[in-house]
Amino acid sequence: MSFVGRPNAGKSTLTNAMVGTKVAITSDKPQTTRTVVKGIVHRSDGQLILVDTPGIHRPRTLLGERLNDLVEATWTEVDVVAICFPCNEKIGPGDRRIAENANKLKKGIKRVAVATKTDLATPEQIGEHLMSIQTLGADLGIEWAEIVPVSSVNGDQVELLADLLIKLLPEGPPLYPDGELTDSPEEMIIAELIREAALEGVRDELPHSIAVVVEEMRLREDRPEDKPLMDIHAFLYIERDSQKGIVIGHKGSRLKDVGQRARLQIKELLGMPVYLDLHVKIAKDWQRDPRQLRKLGF
Ligand SMILES: Nc1nc2c(ncn2[C@@H]2O[C@H](COP(=O)(O)OP(=O)(O)OP(=O)(O)O)[C@@H](O)[C@H]2O)c(=O)[nH]1
Secondary structure (H helix, E strand, O other): OEEEOOOOOOHHHHHHHHHOOOOOOOOOOOOOOOOOEEEEEEEOOEEEEEEEOOOOOOOOOHHHHHHHHHHHHHHOOOOEEEEEEEOOOOOOHHHHHHHHHHHOOOOOOEEEEEEEOHHHOOHHHHHHHHHHHHHHHHHHOOOEEEEEEOOOOOOOOHHHHHHHHHHHOOOOOOOOOOOOOEOOOHHHHHHHHHHHHHHOOOOOOHHHHOEEEEEEEEEOOOOOOOOOOEEEEEEEEEOOHHHHHHHHOHHHHHHHHHHHHHHHHHHHHHOOOEEEEEEEEEOOOHHHOHHHHHHOOO
16 A cells, blocks of 8 residues: 655655654654665564555656656556645645545555644644545545544554555455565665655755765774674765755764764664765756766666
């Protein structure tokens, strides 16, 4: 199944809350998610495969177009599409467009509405929000299989959502081995963790300009077996020379801080200490350049 919704609706946070571990990075900047991440929830009554997708938006760059295409391609592969409508924001034209698109999907796909971020709204606001979702469904002729309010931050109703979603899935053999929580390669998760750390505290256009690629990752040689160390070399790409100063900070302080925060997360992921070598590079206007996009994995 797949969570969809406009940027910042809380899709990645909900994916992580359901999987119980961080498989997708999150931030308060819209359009953080750039890849399709699969999170797997293992339960006694079934396996729920969550496909976290980039938020749908009006594309302004080639990257934006590619991301929208990716989402629409995902929609054809799933059994359930759950549209996220954050409770702290009114339902707007963006939500409507997404719901309309979801409605064009093939007949068998079930539609679920998830009212996210309930912790940010009063019970009255949540009530009104649920009514608006109902009305939107009626307007567009969408039959919601469920409408579920949740909070990923305090965990409210997250378990219930998993119960309801599993019931909507067709019966079949498990698709992933027990214990596997994501299908993303380790290098990709690591690059994402670095990007997440780099997004903290940057503003305006800069969050969109940042891309991270892990160039090399290998166990340090000559280490005792019980004291492994992973060497990781990564590049943090930006689009313009003028962005360099902000990312690196005074005497490299900001980059150092980003590296430190990312390193702790990577250490937790890999279960071993990590040496992270992080360099900043310029890939001029990469969001609009097909060649650069390819190089960066889009
Ligand atoms: N208070 C509260 N904040 C939430 C909740 N879920 C998500 N957020 C916050 O909302 C922001 C966006 O969350 P994401 O999960 O990154 O949203 P997304 O829909 O994946 O966003 P894109 O990647 O931009 O498409 C982050 O700052 C989250 O911490 C929630 O249940 N409660």
